[in-house]
Amino acid sequence: AHKLNRFPGLARKAIWKVGKEDPRRVVHSMKVGTALVLVSLLYLLEPLFNGIGKNAMWAVMTVVVVMEFTVGATLCKGLNRGLGTLLAGSLAFLIKYFADAPGRIFQAVYIGVSVFMIGALTTYVRFIPSIKKNYDYGVLIFLLTFNLITVSSYRVNDVWDFAKDRISTIAIGCGLCLLMSILVFPNWSGEELHNNTISRLEGLANSIQVCITGYFYDSAKQATEGDSSENPIYEGYKAVLDSKVKDETLASQASWEPRFSRYCHRTPWHQYTRVGAALRQFSYTVVALHGCLQSEIQTPKSISTLYKDSCIRLGEEVSKVLRELANSIRNKRQFSPQTLSRNLKDALQDLHSALKSQPQLVLGSRNGRTQTPKTAVQAVPHPHPDQKLEEDTKFSFSSVRNGSRGSGCQSVEHSRELTRKVLRPQMSMSAIISLEFSEALPFAAFTSLLVEMVAKLDYVMDEVDELGIIAHFEEFQGDEIVV
Amino acid sequence: AHKLNRFPGLARKAIWKVGKEDPRRVVHSMKVGTALVLVSLLYLLEPLFNGIGKNAMWAVMTVVVVMEFTVGATLCKGLNRGLGTLLAGSLAFLIKYFADAPGRIFQAVYIGVSVFMIGALTTYVRFIPSIKKNYDYGVLIFLLTFNLITVSSYRVNDVWDFAKDRISTIAIGCGLCLLMSILVFPNWSGEELHNNTISRLEGLANSIQVCITGYFYDSAKQATEGDSSENPIYEGYKAVLDSKVKDETLASQASWEPRFSRYCHRTPWHQYTRVGAALRQFSYTVVALHGCLQSEIQTPKSISTLYKDSCIRLGEEVSKVLRELANSIRNKRQFSPQTLSRNLKDALQDLHSALKSQPQLVLGSRNGRTQTPKTAVQAVPHPHPDQKLEEDTKFSFSSVRNGSRGSGCQSVEHSRELTRKVLRPQMSMSAIISLEFSEALPFAAFTSLLVEMVAKLDYVMDEVDELGIIAHFEEFQGDEIVV
Numbered sequence: 022a023h024k025l026n027r028f029p030g031l032a033r034k035a036i037w038k039v040g041k042e043d044p045r046r047v048v049h050s051m052k053v054g055t056a057l058v059l060v061s062l063l064y065l066l067e068p069l070f071n072g073i074g075k076n077a078m079w080a081v082m083t084v085v086v087v088m089e090f091t092v093g094a095t096l097c098k099g100l101n102r103g104l105g106t107l108l109a110g111s112l113a114f115l116i117k118y119f120a121d122a123p124g125r126i127f128q129a130v131y132i133g134v135s136v137f138m139i140g141a142l143t144t145y146v147r148f149i150p151s152i153k154k155n156y157d158y159g160v161l162i163f164l165l166t167f168n169l170i171t172v173s174s175y176r177v178n179d180v181w182d183f184a185k186d187r188i189s190t191i192a193i194g195c196g197l198c199l200l201m202s203i204l205v206f207p208n209w210s211g212e213e214l215h216n217n218t219i220s221r222l223e224g225l226a227n228s229i230q231v232c233i234t235g236y237f238y239d240s241a242k243q244a245t246e247g248d249s250s251e252n253p254i255y256e257g258y259k260a261v262l263d264s265k266v267k268d269e270t271l272a273s274q275a276s277w278e279p280r281f282s283r284y285c286h287r288t289p290w291h292q293y294t295r296v297g298a299a300l301r302q303f304s305y306t307v308v309a310l311h312g313c314l315q316s317e318i319q320t321p322k323s324i325s326t327l328y329k330d331s332c333i334r335l336g337e338e339v340s341k342v343l344r345e346l347a348n349s350i351r352n353k354r355q356f357s358p359q360t361l362s363r364n365l366k367d368a369l370q371d372l373h374s375a376l377k378s379q380p381q382l383v384l385g386s387r388n389g390r391t392q393t394p395k396t397a398v399q400a401v402p403h404p405h406p407d408q409k410l411e412e413d414t415k416f417s418f419s420s421v422r423n424g425s426r427g428s429g430c431q432s433v434e435h436s437r438e439l440t441r442k443v444l445r446p447q448m449s450m451s452a453i454i455s456l457e458f459s460e461a462l463p464f465a466a467f468t469s470l471l472v473e474m475v476a477k478l479d480y481v482m483d484e485v486d487e488l489g490i491i492a493h494f495e496e497f498q499g500d501e502i503v504v
Numbered sequence: 505a506h507k508l509n510r511f512p513g514l515a516r517k518a519i520w521k522v523g524k525e526d527p528r529r530v531v532h533s534m535k536v537g538t539a540l541v542l543v544s545l546l547y548l549l550e551p552l553f554n555g556i557g558k559n560a561m562w563a564v565m566t567v568v569v570v571m572e573f574t575v576g577a578t579l580c581k582g583l584n585r586g587l588g589t590l591l592a593g594s595l596a597f598l599i600k601y602f603a604d605a606p607g608r609i610f611q612a613v614y615i616g617v618s619v620f621m622i623g624a625l626t627t628y629v630r631f632i633p634s635i636k637k638n639y640d641y642g643v644l645i646f647l648l649t650f651n652l653i654t655v656s657s658y659r660v661n662d663v664w665d666f667a668k669d670r671i672s673t674i675a676i677g678c679g680l681c682l683l684m685s686i687l688v689f690p691n692w693s694g695e696e697l698h699n700n701t702i703s704r705l706e707g708l709a710n711s712i713q714v715c716i717t718g719y720f721y722d723s724a725k726q727a728t729e730g731d732s733s734e735n736p737i738y739e740g741y742k743a744v745l746d747s748k749v750k751d752e753t754l755a756s757q758a759s760w761e762p763r764f765s766r767y768c769h770r771t772p773w774h775q776y777t778r779v780g781a782a783l784r785q786f787s788y789t790v791v792a793l794h795g796c797l798q799s800e801i802q803t804p805k806s807i808s809t810l811y812k813d814s815c816i817r818l819g820e821e822v823s824k825v826l827r828e829l830a831n832s833i834r835n836k837r838q839f840s841p842q843t844l845s846r847n848l849k850d851a852l853q854d855l856h857s858a859l860k861s862q863p864q865l866v867l868g869s870r871n872g873r874t875q876t877p878k879t880a881v882q883a884v885p886h887p888h889p890d891q892k893l894e895e896d897t898k899f900s901f902s903s904v905r906n907g908s909r910g911s912g913c914q915s916v917e918h919s920r921e922l923t924r925k926v927l928r929p930q931m932s933m934s935a936i937i938s939l940e941f942s943e944a945l946p947f948a949a950f951t952s953l954l955v956e957m958v959a960k961l962d963y964v965m966d967e968v969d970e971l972g973i974i975a976h977f978e979e980f981q982g983d984e985i986v987v
Contacts, residue, residue, distance in 0.1 A: 051624055053624060053627040056623075065616065065655070081652065082652065133545075136540050137541045141534055141537035150518075150522075151518070165568045168544070168568060169565065172564055173547075173561065306792060312789065312956050465948030469946055473796075476795075
């Protein structure tokens, strides 16, 4: 009821949007209309009607039910409907054959029992996942036709004619649907799956790039905040997150479609769903990375600036790999896992060595917080001058005193005393460090997720590589396609 | 074809498994069988057949098509079928009324045009998301019936009887289906959605607990490794990840079901999908956390042991909150967000202060690696004795030499020299630190994800709280239900 309260303007907008999003929908609507008119001619034109008879109605019904958006879905439904009808017809005749002999009441009981048995069995069978996936509609139609024929056989004498009519009209309807969907502006499920996979790879590549840039540049960050529905990062990965059902439907539809690849290889649609699964696993890391960006505890600039270049480089490498994978699928060309891995490993190594080669981070960042990041980097190798001076003087005092005592058998005690003194600045420094550690936490998580992401990317590369091999993509030659 | 190659043993197993997983499926199959027998009686019994006529077949077809597993789905399909048929009948008569006047050919063209128009329009309308969600089947049946009546009207004279028959047989079929599904062992979509939400909350609670324990205890970790399909952590969250489509289907089916709550409130099924969405967001963090566990770079025990208790406590608090939310939904009792938040905040605070209060971590963990964790903690305040001694002696030498020179106008140069020397041990130490930093990285990520998880948990709590309010859960009283 609440749907009726909507304004007509809103409805008009929704109607317009549906067509604008995907103009193929308008075309498909026209196709259905045309198919319906064509099938109605069976009924409207005298000569055709005389050939088929009044059961021509079933052809109309078949067109309404079978005509789907993509070729795969139409084929799946059409073949299911055809096979289901045929099988049900055969079984019904078998059962009728046994039921033919005795009296009226026995016949009715016999029909009732077989209807119950077949009804319960087929309904149960429809729960089996592998049946449900591909043959659900076929089993339904099987049950429908079986009941139609078996029950009719009780009153109609020429059940044979009845069954023949049903099978032929359904065949006509299915045939028309298939012709319409294959020949007139066909929409291939396989193509859609293919394109979806490509666009998801590219979407993720964008997400990661925006995400990592956003982490290091506030201006970018502000742009990415705001309404989450218009967030470019979220836009990039949201299609991946809930892709499972869609992918599997498309893949199972596509497996019904005639293969149209160059050398008549079966296109391995199930491998696309595996790529999709690996991508989903990958995207969970991207979500977590996005979480770092939105996190309220932010790493001080002084820390993140030190690793900015390495992180951005790694992010760019990851994006590049994703785009390369997308191109590989798009152009049906294998990629070189070695080359891509090498760049990635280099970038990873770069980050690792950046993390190791800048030990001054932990020492200097405290000062860095009050200065601009750039000077912080420069200031880092030299501890704070004042503090240092103070400590220096302490040392010089103590060393002077120690020097006056001279060294000898007391050297052990003396060194202990010194230890305590040397320890002091260290202790105060370690306090600084620990503070830094908890401040560096979000950044550490960010880095760690980046590394994790690279590990997950490996799986994606493996699956795409596998896809290239199974689908007989053109083999990789030379370096020219690797950017 | 490859499905046919499967062994009959495998098929028997699959058939057995389907029933074992959910015995309601067996019951449902029996129900369908019974409903089919009942509706066949319309055709088989003389007095009933005389009342309905040979179109009784349509009732059989309706039962086959409309009878679904849950009440909601059956109601949705039944009402859609009924309404679609009614509307199509009215429209067809309207169109026929205008077409009645002129000659035969004009009539045929008129029928063709209207079939095309209505066919294209309804197909297009089915793409609109809000229609697709709830009324897809109704629009399909509308188109079917419209074509049936309009096209028939060309040859059949008493179309009114025809339409009446169709509407009444469909009504009988739908009525029977509804009675069967509501009165005989009903399966409610809403109930399933409710139970799914509860079991997902509990699954996540288990996941987190196993995950965090596994992080700190190797034995648990080994148990959780191995085949990912039998991994208890993965088991816990995998149901959540791909729950979107399932949830939304169940929620839209449930919205067709008669409300059966105590005070006749509408149960806000859409709020369950929101809880589900928040849970999905939450679960992405759990996936990332699981990734930390599987990561090849592991944090040295000495580091993680220091924070073990805080982390485990936080993990337990999170699990407890999830279980509390599950109980709240199960018992339809509101929970106290304040109490739950308080415990959670305490645990979080605990972790924060643990991170801040143990500055020796970064200094001492290097030694800790070769020692047992416990002694590492104790050993931490004192740097490595040998190394220290060596540096001490250096200092004492230099200080002796400095002392012999005496202090005066050269004190600035002298202090500079000292600076260099004081700096050296610091530099070498900071090298240690940086190593520790990169070793601590995975742990930092782990901790950071824990914190992130708590933030995401807040959204889940908000949604469940909202659910409690909208669904008029029993109000929270006292502390007794908070563990």
